Amino acid sequence: MAIKYPNxxxxxxxxxxxxxxxxxxxxxxxxxxxMRFEEAxxxxxxxxxxxxxxxxHKKPTPIQIVKVDYxxxxxxxxxxxxxxxxxxTDYNGVYRGYYLDFEAKETKNKTSFPLxxxxxxxxxxxxxxxxxxxxCFILLWFSSLNRCFLIDSxxxxxxxxxxxxxxxxxTLNQIEEIGIEITVGIAPRIPFIEAVNQxxxxxxxxxxxx
Amino acid sequence: MAIKYPNxxxxxxxxxxxxxxxxxxxxxxxxxxxMRFEEAxxxxxxxxxxxxxxxxHKKPTPIQIVKVDYxxxxxxxxxxxxxxxxxxTDYNGVYRGYYLDFEAKETKNKTSFPLxxxxxxxxxxxxxxxxxxxxCFILLWFSSLNRCFLIDSxxxxxxxxxxxxxxxxxTLNQIEEIGIEITVGIAPRIPFIEAVNQxxxxxxxxxxxx
Numbered sequence: 001m002a003i004k005y006p007n008x009x010x011x012x013x014x015x016x017x018x019x020x021x022x023x024x025x026x027x028x029x030x031x032x033x034x035m036r037f038e039e040a041x042x043x044x045x046x047x048x049x050x051x052x053x054x055x056x057h058k059k060p061t062p063i064q065i066v067k068v069d070y071x072x073x074x075x076x077x078x079x080x081x082x083x084x085x086x087x088x089t090d091y092n093g094v095y096r097g098y099y100l101d102f103e104a105k106e107t108k109n110k111t112s113f114p115l116x117x118x119x120x121x122x123x124x125x126x127x128x129x130x131x132x133x134x135x136c137f138i139l140l141w142f143s144s145l146n147r148c149f150l151i152d153s154x155x156x157x158x159x160x161x162x163x164x165x166x167x168x169x170x171t172l173n174q175i176e177e178i179g180i181e182i183t184v185g186i187a188p189r190i191p192f193i194e195a196v197n198q199x200x201x202x203x204x205x206x207x208x209x210x
Numbered sequence: 211m212a213i214k215y216p217n218x219x220x221x222x223x224x225x226x227x228x229x230x231x232x233x234x235x236x237x238x239x240x241x242x243x244x245m246r247f248e249e250a251x252x253x254x255x256x257x258x259x260x261x262x263x264x265x266x267h268k269k270p271t272p273i274q275i276v277k278v279d280y281x282x283x284x285x286x287x288x289x290x291x292x293x294x295x296x297x298x299t300d301y302n303g304v305y306r307g308y309y310l311d312f313e314a315k316e317t318k319n320k321t322s323f324p325l326x327x328x329x330x331x332x333x334x335x336x337x338x339x340x341x342x343x344x345x346c347f348i349l350l351w352f353s354s355l356n357r358c359f360l361i362d363s364x365x366x367x368x369x370x371x372x373x374x375x376x377x378x379x380x381t382l383n384q385i386e387e388i389g390i391e392i393t394v395g396i397a398p399r400i401p402f403i404e405a406v407n408q409x410x411x412x413x414x415x416x417x418x419x420x
Contacts, residue, residue, distance in 0.1 A: 055338045057298050062270040063288065078273065081288035088267050092302060094309035097343030101304070128265045133307030 037106040037141040037190075041091070044188035054193055056093030056100060062086055088125045089136075095196065099134040101126070106141045113140055113175060115160055115168035123160050126153040135199060139182075139192055140175070149179035150195040247316040247351040247400075251301070254398035264403055266303030266310060272296055298335045299346075305403065308410065309344040311336070316351045323350055323385060325370055325378035333370050336363040345409060349392075349402055350385070359389035360405040 041058075048054040067080035089103040105117050118138075129136045136153035151170070155178045159170050170178075180195040251268075258264040277290035299313040315327050328348075339346045346363035361380070365388045369380050380388075390405040 049338070052338070052341065055335070055342050055344070060270040060272040061275075063273055063291075065271075075292055078288065078291040078293070081273075081291060082285055083288070084270075094311070094339055094342045094344040097309070099304035099307070099309040125265070128259070128262070129304055131262065132265050132304045134265070134304040 038104050040189040041104045041139060044190045044192065047188035048193060054093060054095035056091055058091050087121050089122055098200065100196065101129045101134050101136045102139055104139045106143055108144050110144045112169040112171045123157060127157060130154060135196065139190065148182040148184055148190060149175050150182055150192055151175060151179045152199055248314055250399040251314045251349060254400045254402065257398035258403060264303060264305035266301055268301050295329065297331050299332055305406065311339045311344050311346045312349055314349045316353055318354050320354045322379040322381045333367060337367060340364060345406065349400065358392040358394055358400060359385050360392060360402055361385060361389045362409055
């Protein structure tokens with residue numbers, strides 16, 4: 001089941017976007033300093049945690065352990081293990097009493113975000129979280145454009161369901177319309193909590209969350 | 211900082227407890243069928259997820275990967291890795307718009323729960339989650355008694371802070387008073403969401419959560 005916004009949401013997003021575009025002209029980059037997007041998110045989470053703003057952690061990579069050695073007088077050593085596919089998104093936590101859940105994605109593409117970067121079970125997980133009134137989104141980094149967006153999961157789910165082919169995607173134009181642009185900074189590097197505040201404000205107006 | 215309940219909470223808990231004790235006389239066990247407590251929790255989470263009641267997942271075990279082989283035509287094999295200490299609790303998720311966060315603990319002890327089963331950073335994590343209005347608790351299994359309790363984290367934190375020695379613990383008597391007893395069942399095996407409902411009701415009355 002897709003959770004869709006009434007058409008009435010667009011003006012508010014556009015209002016927000018205009019302000020962002022002004023700010024975005026002064027944006028800094030981290031890609032040219034060789035920093036990966038995920039590391040920037042992790043540092044931002046540390047920033048929010050240390051300042052008591054939000055409690056968000058990256059989940060450990062799921063691993064299937066096959067063989068473990070227990071040498072005497074030293075720590076157990078995993079000798080054979082395999083990477084498993086994650087069944088949920090990478091990040092979750094709590095902020096202002098809200099359950100936050102998100103995935104960080106990076107694309108070199110300049111004109112669209114191909115949804116093949118997501119898995120069916122991640123889409124399902126987002127559906128479940130939204131149904132239980134979690135705040136669920138994707139943080140998307142266009143590495144070739146140095147632009148970062150928060151996209152509310154209902155838009156992702158809608159695009160996923162509408163497009164039957166393997167070429168599912170959201171164009172940059174669509175993302176500019178539905179997403180909230182985040183101006184990359186220094187501390188925190190990805191100040192996504194500001195965008196989450198906008199999202200919560202919008203959802204509270206529309207009564208999508210308690 | 212310890213978050214403490216006013217003394218006024220006790221009557222409500224005692225009311226609840228009386229009902230539980232009645233039910234508890236018919237309780238089933240899983241320990242004698244060789245099932246571990248954690249597995250019972252995981253199955254309960256699956257039950258809640260499949261019935262669209264709550265979205266709770268166990269976090270993967272944190273592992274430090276040292277060496278990975280990439281054989282041709284087959285999956286990457288982790289050849290050397292070590293277990294890391296978890297920096298948070300094991301379980302979190304979303305229920306009725308609330309952020310849930312908990313740890314599952316098992317003790318063979320018949321008269322108390324030694325707090326050495328918890329780590330300082332887990333206590334810190336609980337403090338942080340509570341401060342951001344998450345619902346945070348421990349599910350405790352007395353394996354020798356076949357009794358299961360939900361203990362709200364503020365009580366754990368208070369005990370942790372009060373007791374400076376290494377012999378920190380909560381006695382069974384204390385747990386009977388502050389905890390919510392859970393009658394172990396078949397489906398779900400650990401019906402802890404009922405106890406969470408009681409906890410939310412209590413917190414809403416006391417305005418500890420929104």
